[in-house]
Amino acid sequence: MAQLEEVTVDQIKHLVSERAIQGETMLLNMGPQHPSTHGVLRLLLELDGETVVNCIPVIGYLHTGIEKNMEAKNYTKAEVMTDRLDYLNTVGNNLAYSMAVEKLVGLDVPYRAQSIRVILAELQRISSHLIWLGTTGLDVAAMSTFLYCFRERESIMDILEMCSGQRMMTTYIRPGGVWRDVPVEFEAAVRKFIKMFPRRVDEYEALLTRNPLFLDRTYGIGVIPADVAINYGMTGPSLRATGVNWDLRKSRPYSGYEQYDFEVPTATEGDVYARFLVRVKEMRQSLRIVEQALDKMPMGPVRSSNHKFVPPPRSEIGVSMEALIHHFKLWTEGYSTPKGSIYNAVESPRGELGVYIVSDGGPKPYRIHWRTPSFDNLQALPYMAKGLLVADLVAIIGSVDIVLGDVDR
Amino acid sequence: MKPELESVVNALNKAFKVESSEFRGDVTLHFTADKIVDACKMMRDELEFTLLSTMTAVDLGADKEPRFNVLYYFTSVARNLSIGFLVPVSGENPSLPTVSEVFRNANWRERELWDMFGIKFEGHPDLRRIFMPDEWEGHPLRKDYPLGYEEPQFTFNYDEIDVSKPYAKE
Numbered sequence: 001m002a003q004l005e006e007v008t009v010d011q012i013k014h015l016v017s018e019r020a021i022q023g024e025t026m027l028l029n030m031g032p033q034h035p036s037t038h039g040v041l042r043l044l045l046e047l048d049g050e051t052v053v054n055c056i057p058v059i060g061y062l063h064t065g066i067e068k069n070m071e072a073k074n075y076t077k078a079e080v081m082t083d084r085l086d087y088l089n090t091v092g093n094n095l096a097y098s099m100a101v102e103k104l105v106g107l108d109v110p111y112r113a114q115s116i117r118v119i120l121a122e123l124q125r126i127s128s129h130l131i132w133l134g135t136t137g138l139d140v141a142a143m144s145t146f147l148y149c150f151r152e153r154e155s156i157m158d159i160l161e162m163c164s165g166q167r168m169m170t171t172y173i174r175p176g177g178v179w180r181d182v183p184v185e186f187e188a189a190v191r192k193f194i195k196m197f198p199r200r201v202d203e204y205e206a207l208l209t210r211n212p213l214f215l216d217r218t219y220g221i222g223v224i225p226a227d228v229a230i231n232y233g234m235t236g237p238s239l240r241a242t243g244v245n246w247d248l249r250k251s252r253p254y255s256g257y258e259q260y261d262f263e264v265p266t267a268t269e270g271d272v273y274a275r276f277l278v279r280v281k282e283m284r285q286s287l288r289i290v291e292q293a294l295d296k297m298p299m300g301p302v303r304s305s306n307h308k309f310v311p312p313p314r315s316e317i318g319v320s321m322e323a324l325i326h327h328f329k330l331w332t333e334g335y336s337t338p339k340g341s342i343y344n345a346v347e348s349p350r351g352e353l354g355v356y357i358v359s360d361g362g363p364k365p366y367r368i369h370w371r372t373p374s375f376d377n378l379q380a381l382p383y384m385a386k387g388l389l390v391a392d393l394v395a396i397i398g399s400v401d402i403v404l405g406d407v408d409r
Numbered sequence: 410m411k412p413e414l415e416s417v418v419n420a421l422n423k424a425f426k427v428e429s430s431e432f433r434g435d436v437t438l439h440f441t442a443d444k445i446v447d448a449c450k451m452m453r454d455e456l457e458f459t460l461l462s463t464m465t466a467v468d469l470g471a472d473k474e475p476r477f478n479v480l481y482y483f484t485s486v487a488r489n490l491s492i493g494f495l496v497p498v499s500g501e502n503p504s505l506p507t508v509s510e511v512f513r514n515a516n517w518r519e520r521e522l523w524d525m526f527g528i529k530f531e532g533h534p535d536l537r538r539i540f541m542p543d544e545w546e547g548h549p550l551r552k553d554y555p556l557g558y559e560e561p562q563f564t565f566n567y568d569e570i571d572v573s574k575p576y577a578k579e
Contacts, residue, residue, distance in 0.1 A: 015535060060540035068549055072556050103433055230459045230486060233514030246486045340432040343482055343493065345462070356480065358467050367550075371463035371482075376514045408540060 015056050016046045025053055032061045036139045036394045039404030041378075043393075050389050055382040062408040067368055074334030074363045075101055075175065083169040085370060086406035088131055091124040091160070092348045094173035099254060100344040100355035101175040104337050107304055113177035114256045115297040119190065120163065120172065121255075122286040122293070126197070127156040128349035129279050129286075133204060136276070136398035140217040145207050152200050159189050176310035177303035187294065194291050201283055208276070218272040222384040222396035225270060232383065233376030236351025237278045238400055242270035248347040260292045272399040279401070309335045334363035343371075350374055350401055374406035410436060414490050417456055424451060437480075437493040442505050445496055449481070449511045458483040461508075462491070464518035466498075466526045468552045476500030477528060481508070504529040525550035 019025045031042040040061035046054035066085060070078040082093040095117055102109065109117075134149030157167045163182050164172035172179050208214045224234075226242040239246060247264040249257045265281035267274035304310045311330050312323035329335075339361040345354035351373030358367040377400050384400075385393045410418070414436055418429050425448055427438045440448060452458040462482045469476055475497035482493045498505055507530040509516040519530040520539040527548035530536060538545060547554050562570045 060538075060542075063540040065549060068556060106433070227459070228513075231513050233461055233512070235460070244486060251489050341437075341467075342433050342435055343463075343491075352462060352484075354463055354482075356463065356465055356482070367467045369463070369465040371465075375517065379514050379517050 012044065012056065015044075016054050019048075019053075020046050024048075030390075030393075032058075037397060038135060038402060041397070041402070041404055041407070043381075045390070045393075047390070050391075052385050052388055052390060052393055055385045055393065057378060057381060059378070059404075059407050062404045064405075064409070066409050067370065070365060070368045072364065075337070075365065076330070076334055078365060078368070079174065080169075080171055083171055084405065085372065085409060086348065086350070086353070086374070086403050087168060088128040088403050089124055089348050089350070089353075089406075090168055090170050091120045091173060092128075092346065092353060094171060095121050095255070096344070096346045096348070096353045096355050098173050098175045099346060100342060100357050101337070103344050104340070104342050104357055104359060105175075105309055105335070106338075107176050107306060107309055109177055109255075109304060110301045111256070111298050112181075112300045113302040115293050116163075116178050116182055116302065117173055117255050118257065118260070118293045119290050119297075120160070120170075122290045123156050123159060123190075123193075125286045125349045126283050127153045129283050130156075132279060132349075132398070132401045133276075136395070136401075137208065137214075139394050139398040140214060142208060142211070142214060145204055148200070148203060148207075152197065155189075155193050155196075159186070159193065162186060162189060174303075174310075176306065177301070181302045190290065190294055194287060194294075197287055198284065201280065205280060209280075215273065217391075217395050218276060218399070220269075221272045221388065221392045222399065223269065223271045224380060224384050228383065229270065229380060232380035234351070234380055235373050235376070236348070236401075237282060238275055238377050238380075239351065240264065240266045241274035241278045243268040248345060248352060252345075254346060256293075257289075259296065260289045262286075262289050262292075272395050275399040275401075336361060336363050337365075345371065348373055350403070350406065351377060370409055372406040372409060374402040374404075375409075378402050378407055411490070413488060414492065417458075417490065417492060420456065421448065421451070424448075435491075435493060437495050440494050440496050442496055442498065445481070445494065446506050446508055446511065448494065449508045452483050453511055456485070457487045458485040458490070458492070460484040460486055461512035461514055461518075464515060464522065466522050466528060466550075468526060468550065471500065471551075471553045474500060477503055477526060479505060479522065479528065498528055502529070503527060504531055506531050507533040509533055524548065527551065 020027055026047045028045045028047055030045055031037040032040040042058040044056040044058055045052055066081050070081050079097055082097045083090040085093050130149040130153045134146035137145035160170055161167045164170040226244050229239050229242045243266055245264055245266050250264050262285045265278050267277050307326040312326055316323040317327050337359040339359055341358040343354055343356045345352045353373055354371030356369040357365050360366040384396050425444050427440055429438050462484045465480050467478045477498040479496045479498055480493055484491045507519055519533055522528045523536050524538040524540055525548055560570050
């Protein structure tokens with residue numbers, strides 16, 4: 001045991017200051033089991049009293065080898081794994097994966113399916129931001145927001161369950177469209193949510209935005225300038241809070257985002273409070289997109305009719321020989337994709353969610369890499385936390401909005 | 410190819426003599442290991458590609474030479490463009506110069522590639538494993554690393570399978 005400790009100190013020698021080796025500052029583990037690290041994140045802190053001298057994130061506690069696992073499964077089966085990456089943004093992960101596969105094989109998506117995708121992805125963005133808002137409030141001792149946020153999230157979960165049969169691991173968006181059409185009660189449920197939600201956001205803002213205690217804990221804390229943030233690979237709301245107007249939905253519209261009228265909220269301070277403001281404004285914008293998409297949603301098919309990649313409907317299998325063959329081929333060996341490699345990115349609630357697929361022409365991805373936004377956003381944490389108090393560090397972790405399933409893959 | 414992207418490719422071609430390829434609208438430039446650090450600096454300072462979106466590798470198989478392809482994927486926030494660099498790496502003592510001085514997020518990305526593929530990055534400030542435990546053997550995303558699974562034990566073959574289970578027995 002003594003030997004093991006020696007090795008560990010040796011390995012981190014270059015990361016901590018000279019004072020830590022001499023015992024002047026304290027080395028302390030925060031996590032991996034700690035309520036405010038939002039999962040199994042371990043931070044090795046070098047503390048001078050209560051001031052953070054160095055902060056070294058140690059990740060990998062939730063590493064599940066999803067990339068390796070997906071290489072061993074065909075494209076249909078591999079999709080189930082995508083939900084497990086960023087478990088607060090399952091629909092967004094399905095969307096990123098489906099769009100990457102569609103780009104690889106050159107598949108068109110019907111307009112109705114595109115609208116459904118946008119509605120669900122935006123609802124999921126709201127639900128992810130609600131979790132973030134609730135837990136961040138909890139971190140800075142604003143308990144009540146947490147309960148309100150989870151109440152509203154529940155109605156989004158109900159909508160997802162209505163469509164896919166699952167609350168979280170939906171696998172609803174599939175390459176070539178969506179699994180099935182939305183049920184008849186879908187529109188009413190979403191309309192009810194659209195009507196109810198703006199008032200609820202006002203309530204959260206009443207609790208936090210001008211709350212002096214909340215301002216004390218967040219304003220001017222964890223500042224990161226725009227150029228440093230980009231250099232750290234930060235994307236999403238955390239980057240927009242530094243004043244960079246970069247949103248893939250706006251700059252590279254996909255899935256019909258160009259038809260909808262919405263703004264990209266930005267702030268310039270780059271601190272915890274700016275990140276809070278940007279995300280709260282984003283929830284309102286997402287709601288605008290949902291409303292427009294619902295109004296404009298066309299009728300029609302929800303799955304591509306190219307049955308080389310998309311299974312034919314059950315009703316056809318009984319009467320059409322070709323449909324039966326397609327069905328058999330798809331469920332036994334899957335579909336083959338052309339040889340080549342593509343990268344495709346979408347805007348997840350946390351930033352740029354990219355999928356890189358290398359295909360060797362077979363039915364399984366030869367290599368699939370996930371560019372997960374949390375992984376890069378978390379890297380900037382030591383920069384932001386240096387010289388602040390441990391209590392501020394807790395607020396910063398919350399504000400960056402990491403999901404450990406997204407970091408560790 | 411977009412005309413703006415073409416000017417980027419031409420500028421890089423003029424400085425480094427690289428070949429380019431395009432698939433489904435994704436433009437990839439084929440670099441060699443010795444030029445990559447200078448190319449990254451040029452991307453960041455001159456061509457406004459300030460965001461290193463991702464960095465990853467592909468194992469082409471243990472019998473292939475060069476065995477690995479390392480991808481650097483850049484995004485220009487100012488110009489709304491993206492481009493990938495592909496660098497072949499030999500299977501024997503795979504190594505590349507680090508770019509973590511140029512792009513700070515390359516720090517963890519390179520640690521990930523060391524952990525998962527065993528590619529060494531020369532000059533990296535902190536090249537430790539990032540996902541797997543420090544004492545782990547092998548590099549999981551290599552193609553010759555088995556995916557592995559645990560054999561299920563039933564009542565009728567419990568002892569038989571228990572013999573080959575890798576845990577400390579009495």
